[in-house]
Structures are given as structure tokens and as C-alpha cells.
Amino acid sequence: MSLTGTPFLLTSVALLIVAIVLPLALWSRVGGPRLMRGLARLVMLLFAQITAVTLVFVLVNNANNLYGTWDDLLGTGSHVEAARDLGPDGMGGKQIKDVPKQLQTFRPADDPVVGSGVRMTDLKGRISGVNGEVYIWLPPQYDDPAYRDRKFPVVELLPGYPGSSKSWLGSLKAGEQLRPLMRSGQIKPFILVAPRTNILNGADTGCVNIPGKANADSWLTVDVRRMVIDNFRAGDTPDSWALAGYSAGAHCATKLALAHPDRYRAAVALSGYNDPAIEPDSLAGKDPRLRVESNPLHILKSANAAGKPPRTALYVSGASGDGYQAGIGLRQLAQQPTTVTVRLLSGTGGHTTEVWKNQVPEVFRWLGQRLTA
Structure with a gap:
């Protein structure tokens, strides 16, 4: 999937929506011991943070064309x-x-x-x-x-x-x-x-x-x-x-x-x-x-x-x-x-x-x- 293409942008938007809806739907339904409930909720919060940061990066990168490919971003080219x-x-x-x-x-x-x-x-x-x-x-x-x-x-x-x-x-x-x-x-x-x-x-x-x-x-x-x-x-x-x-x-x-x-x-x-x-x-x-x-x-x-x-x-x-x-x-x-x-x-x-x-x-x-x- 291209770093600057529309599919990656739409995927980032979809993941952020999921990351927001997930804790709203499951926060009170998480079962198990107290420690496990806390860890599960922490993972949901981290997922929401990561997807939000990713979407911001995609929008900024698409607007400014800072990195054209995944190789440029990851330094692997x-x-x-x-x-x-x-x-x-x-x-x-x-x-x-x-x-x-x-x-x-x-x-x-x-x-x-x-x-x-x-x-x-x-x-x-x-x-x-x-x-x-x-x-x-x-x-x-x-x-x-x-x-x-x-x-x-x-x-x-x-x-x-x-x-x-x-x-x-x-x-x-x-x-x-x-x-x-x-x-x-x-x-x-x-x-x-x-x-x-x-x-x-x-x-x-x-x-x-x-x-x-x-x-x-x-x-x-x-x-x-x-x-x-x-x-x-x-x-x-x-x-x-x-x-x-x-x-x-x-x-x-x-x-x-x-x-x-x-x-x-x-x-x-x-x-x-x-x-x-x-x-x-x-x-x-x-x-x-x-x-x-x-x-x-x-x-x-x-x-x-x-x-x-x-x-x-x-x-x-x-x-x-x-x-x-x-x-x-x-x-x-x-x-x-x-x-x-x-x-x-x-x-x-x-x-x-x-x-x-x-x-x-x-x-x-x-x-x-x-x-x-």
C-alpha cells in the first residue's frame, strides 16, 4: 500500500474510527481480574493514540510530500x-x-x-x-x-x-x-x-x-x-x-x-x-x-x-x-x-x-x- 495513496489515508481514518468506538463499546464490558481489565483498557487507549498520531502524520505528509515512499520513511531504501x-x-x-x-x-x-x-x-x-x-x-x-x-x-x-x-x-x-x-x-x-x-x-x-x-x-x-x-x-x-x-x-x-x-x-x-x-x-x-x-x-x-x-x-x-x-x-x-x-x-x-x-x-x-x- 502506497504511503501517499488514498487507500492508506482511508485505512488510517477507518482505524481511528475503530479505535474511538472500541473503548466506548467495550470499556464497561471488559471482564476478568482487575489487572487484566486495566491492561485491556490501556491497550485500547494506546491504540486510539497511535491511530490518531498516524492519521495526523498521513495528513501532514500528504500535504507536504515529506516522504514519498515507505523506504524513505523507514530509511530502508x-x-x-x-x-x-x-x-x-x-x-x-x-x-x-x-x-x-x-x-x-x-x-x-x-x-x-x-x-x-x-x-x-x-x-x-x-x-x-x-x-x-x-x-x-x-x-x-x-x-x-x-x-x-x-x-x-x-x-x-x-x-x-x-x-x-x-x-x-x-x-x-x-x-x-x-x-x-x-x-x-x-x-x-x-x-x-x-x-x-x-x-x-x-x-x-x-x-x-x-x-x-x-x-x-x-x-x-x-x-x-x-x-x-x-x-x-x-x-x-x-x-x-x-x-x-x-x-x-x-x-x-x-x-x-x-x-x-x-x-x-x-x-x-x-x-x-x-x-x-x-x-x-x-x-x-x-x-x-x-x-x-x-x-x-x-x-x-x-x-x-x-x-x-x-x-x-x-x-x-x-x-x-x-x-x-x-x-x-x-x-x-x-x-x-x-x-x-x-x-x-x-x-x-x-x-x-x-x-x-x-x-x-x-x-x-x-x-x-x-x-x-
């Missing part, structure tokens, strides 16, 4: 086959143009929460050594004969931690919100790509390559990116690619876009941060060297010092103390051609999916002005 040292460019001595095409088989998404028309595939990362599901949402123009010779810009969607690859299409309703806006021409058509980012049990990779643990950077910026280009009419230049994330995913989007201006032109960061150590489970934040090197402020400062400020456009939004200051710090360092747009959120409801959901149309309008096919 494995998504890393190898984590060799791939060097500073994350390619292990190879060139992207020399990597053979990786044609995939796609199937309808396994959870209706992501909306209609979404397809998915199980990708084995040939460079990163990471395996995971990738969801693909195609714009309404993709199958229009008038666009048959057109390539489309692409946005990789990154959740927070913990977070499911379904979150942008599920909790944030990105596809559902964007489809009518793209169809009417109010927003440029994009291909949306939602890859797995939760690849290690009980740990946030910080979207970095860590030899011996996981090559999360190469998974997102090489394997997933190349797979999309190989299988869809997707643009293959940096001007056609962007990243968007919230919370821990916002940190990743900013960090990856600044570190790889040869792969991405823009990034959207919603309620994010610069210092990876802000996330207690971040492996990058626990490593003194990686904590510095994966901080977007350090990446930008180093590029500026080398006389190579990246041609990267950043959109950073957040409340005071929840992402806004991170954007201000980046804007203060930005040198042309780097640009940083910062938006202060106030009275929006905190660090929640509802806040990020409401920003989807705005950030995609902004992306439409920066990306080309």
Missing part, C-alpha cells in the same frame, strides 16, 4: 550504487558531449497527487552512480503540431529536506497552476523535471559530491540533465536550463547554478539559506571544507576574485530571518553579468508549502524572461 571521486567538474574525466545517449522508458506517474499527464522513469546515473525516479511534466504546447520543431526550456524542481520528488507537482501544484497560464500565453512553456534528491538515508547531501558517500551534484547536473536532453525536445544550452527549489532545495538551486554556469542560466530560491550547516542533517554542513566550498556566497566571491563572475540570474524570496537575508548577501556580492533579484515576504504564513505554492506563477514569469529555447 538505497539509491547510491557508487560514489567515486569525480573531480572538481563532477564528470570523472569525461566530457558531457562524449557521454552516450541514455534513452529511457517512461510510464504514467505512480501517484495521482502529481496531477494528470505526468510521466516518470527510473534513472540509473551513469556518471554519478545514483539511482532514482524522475518525474517529467510537459507543457501543453509540447504535442501541438505548431511546435513540433521547437525545443523547450527546462526547470529542475528541488524539494526541501526531507522532501519527495513529487512535492513541486503535488503539494505546490506547479503543473496544475502553470498549464492554463502557458496555454493562454501568459507564461512561456517549460518542461518541468522533478528528480529524487533524498538519496541517502537520514541525511541531506546538500547537493554536493562526497566521494564514498554520494555524488548528488553530478546526479542532478549531469545525469538528470543529460537524460532529459536525450529523451525530449529540450534545449541543450545553459540558456535553456534553470533550477528552482524551496528550503534546502533553495540552497541547492542557488549553489548548483552558481557552481555550473556552463549548465544553468538561472535559479529560483524560496525561503532558502547560504550556510549548509543551517540544516542539521546536511553532510556538507558537517564537513568544514564542504561547508565553505558549497556556500553560494563563497562560490560567488571566488568567481569574482578570479575575474569570472558567472552569467547567472538568481531570484531569491523569503521572510526576514527565513531566506531574505541570504538573498541580500548574494545581491551585495553580485557583479555583472551576475544578477540577483530579492523579494521580501511579510505576513505570508511561515515556512510552509502554501507560501511557496502561491509564488509559482510569479517565479515562472520571471524565469520566462531569462531562459530561451
